[in-house]
Amino acid sequence: MSMKNIISHWINERFEVEKIKGPLKKQLEKPLPGHVSWFHTLGSMSFFLFISQVLTGILLLVYYRPTVDEAFQSVKFITTQAYMGWLYRQIHAWGANLMIIIVFLHMLRTFVTGSFKKPREITWIIGVFLFILTLVFGFTGYLLPWNQLAYWATTVGTEIAGAIPFVGEWIKTLLRGGPNVGGETLSRFFVVHVIILPWAVFFLIAIHLFFVRWQGIATMDPVDQAKEPKPEKSIPFFPHHALKEGIVFFILLGWMITLSVLMPFELGEVANPLVTPLAIKPEWYFLPMYQVIKYFSKLAGIFVVSLAPLFLLVWPFLDKSKERHPLKRPVSMTIGVLVVFSLLFFGFLGHFSESKRRILGKEYEFDIYGKPHVVSGDGIQQEGKK
Numbered sequence: 568m569s570m571k572n573i574i575s576h577w578i579n580e581r582f583e584v585e586k587i588k589g590p591l592k593k594q595l596e597k598p599l600p601g602h603v604s605w606f607h608t609l610g611s612m613s614f615f616l617f618i619s620q621v622l623t624g625i626l627l628l629v630y631y632r633p634t635v636d637e638a639f640q641s642v643k644f645i646t647t648q649a650y651m652g653w654l655y656r657q658i659h660a661w662g663a664n665l666m667i668i669i670v671f672l673h674m675l676r677t678f679v680t681g682s683f684k685k686p687r688e689i690t691w692i693i694g695v696f697l698f699i700l701t702l703v704f705g706f707t708g709y710l711l712p713w714n715q716l717a718y719w720a721t722t723v724g725t726e727i728a729g730a731i732p733f734v735g736e737w738i739k740t741l742l743r744g745g746p747n748v749g750g751e752t753l754s755r756f757f758v759v760h761v762i763i764l765p766w767a768v769f770f771l772i773a774i775h776l777f778f779v780r781w782q783g784i785a786t787m788d789p790v791d792q793a794k795e796p797k798p799e800k801s802i803p804f805f806p807h808h809a810l811k812e813g814i815v816f817f818i819l820l821g822w823m824i825t826l827s828v829l830m831p832f833e834l835g836e837v838a839n840p841l842v843t844p845l846a847i848k849p850e851w852y853f854l855p856m857y858q859v860i861k862y863f864s865k866l867a868g869i870f871v872v873s874l875a876p877l878f879l880l881v882w883p884f885l886d887k888s889k890e891r892h893p894l895k896r897p898v899s900m901t902i903g904v905l906v907v908f909s910l911l912f913f914g915f916l917g918h919f920s921e922s923k924r925r926i927l928g929k930e931y932e933f934d935i936y937g938k939p940h941v942v943s944g945d946g947i948q949q950e951g952k953k
């Protein structure tokens with residue numbers, strides 16, 4: 568008997584693996600609808616990035632110290648001294664940014680193909696929580712290096728929470744662990760970032776994937792008229808779709824390494840509560856929200872911004888037409904396009920706001936609303952083009 572046979576015989580004698588071989592094979596070769604494409608790898612890309620974050624996060628934990636005195640130095644040590652430390656720190660930072668983009672695109676894909684409709688409403692709702700938690704991952708992780716940018720972005724971010732009526736002060740103090748961002752905030756964010764969120768996301772992903780497997784990938788047929796994928800028009804999960812997933816994993820890994828080498832995230836200066844930087848901005852993925860809040864009073868702004876996740880959660884119950892095909896859902900598609908464009912629009916406004924830039928040979932100063940003002944040669948501001 569070959570070694571492989573000896574091992575499988577040994578296991579079979581104890582666990583009767585033969586019994587589950589059939590169902591397992593059926594699962595692996597499960598037919599997927601014919602329209603399943605590269606866009607259907609976005610979910611597994613999100614999963615891949617989550618696993619990559621967990622692995623690089625564990626490596627970071629070896630040297631990271633979550634205290635005010637040591638945090639910055641420990642990250643500096645990781646980037647300059649630890650073996651391959653610079654690489655796994657950069658892959659973790661780039662992975663976080665890519666994960667937000669990929670999870671968002673996956674959400675967009677399931678929105679466009681109407682996959683969130685009956686019977687997959689709960690899969691969508693769990694997805695919305697996963698999207699929100701991915702953002703919270705970003706918010707809490709950003710503080711951990713304890714540099715100037717992180718310190719002040721967190722100060723502003725938690726300040727916004729303070730403006731919520733009645734419970735705002737309480738939430739702000741709960742987040743900060745005191746009146747200001749300090750050592751208490753750092754340890755709270757650390758616990759949320761490395762213990763609570765990873766497990767919460769892990770369990771939500773497990774339920775999400777269980778539902779996806781149980782109900783099968785949505786066809787493009789209208790609600791309640793789904794037909795079993797015809798054998799001649801379907802694609803087996805393994806090897807066809809699994810191969811596509813393998814390919815995108817390699818591309819993602821290649822991207823993360825390339826970006827880490829060519830465009831590394833700088834650590835900057837250690838946090839200093841006494842020196843406020845000129846323009847404080849959150850991470851790019853919070854910019855649209857941050858910018859919208861500027862146009863309203865704080866309270867109205869928070870109200871407008873908190874409507875977004877609420878709408879996402881109840882969306883399957885608002886978009887009730889039976890059609891799944893995007894061309895047969897013109898109203899939903901128009902809303903989707905408008906939302907994506909306004910995210911980009913306010914994101915760019917937020918990016919340009921409170922900065923000076925030279926565009927086509929002219930110097931512009933963008934005010935906090937993102938409105939450009941031409942700065943003349945002698946540095947005096949003039950009313951800019953609108």
Ligand code: HEM
Nearest residue numbers: 607609610611613614674677682683694695697698784785
């Ligand atoms: C960490 C985050 C997430 C992971 C790891 C994940 C993973 C997956 C995977 C692997 C699939 C099956 C393949 C595919 O359609 O790409 C899937 C399907 C699905 N996901 Fe997610 N997902 C995440 C977040 C989200 C979000 C944010 C939403 C929407 C708000 C969402 C809604 C859905 C829906 C409705 C399906 C069913 C698609 C269909 O049947 O065609 N997911 N997810």
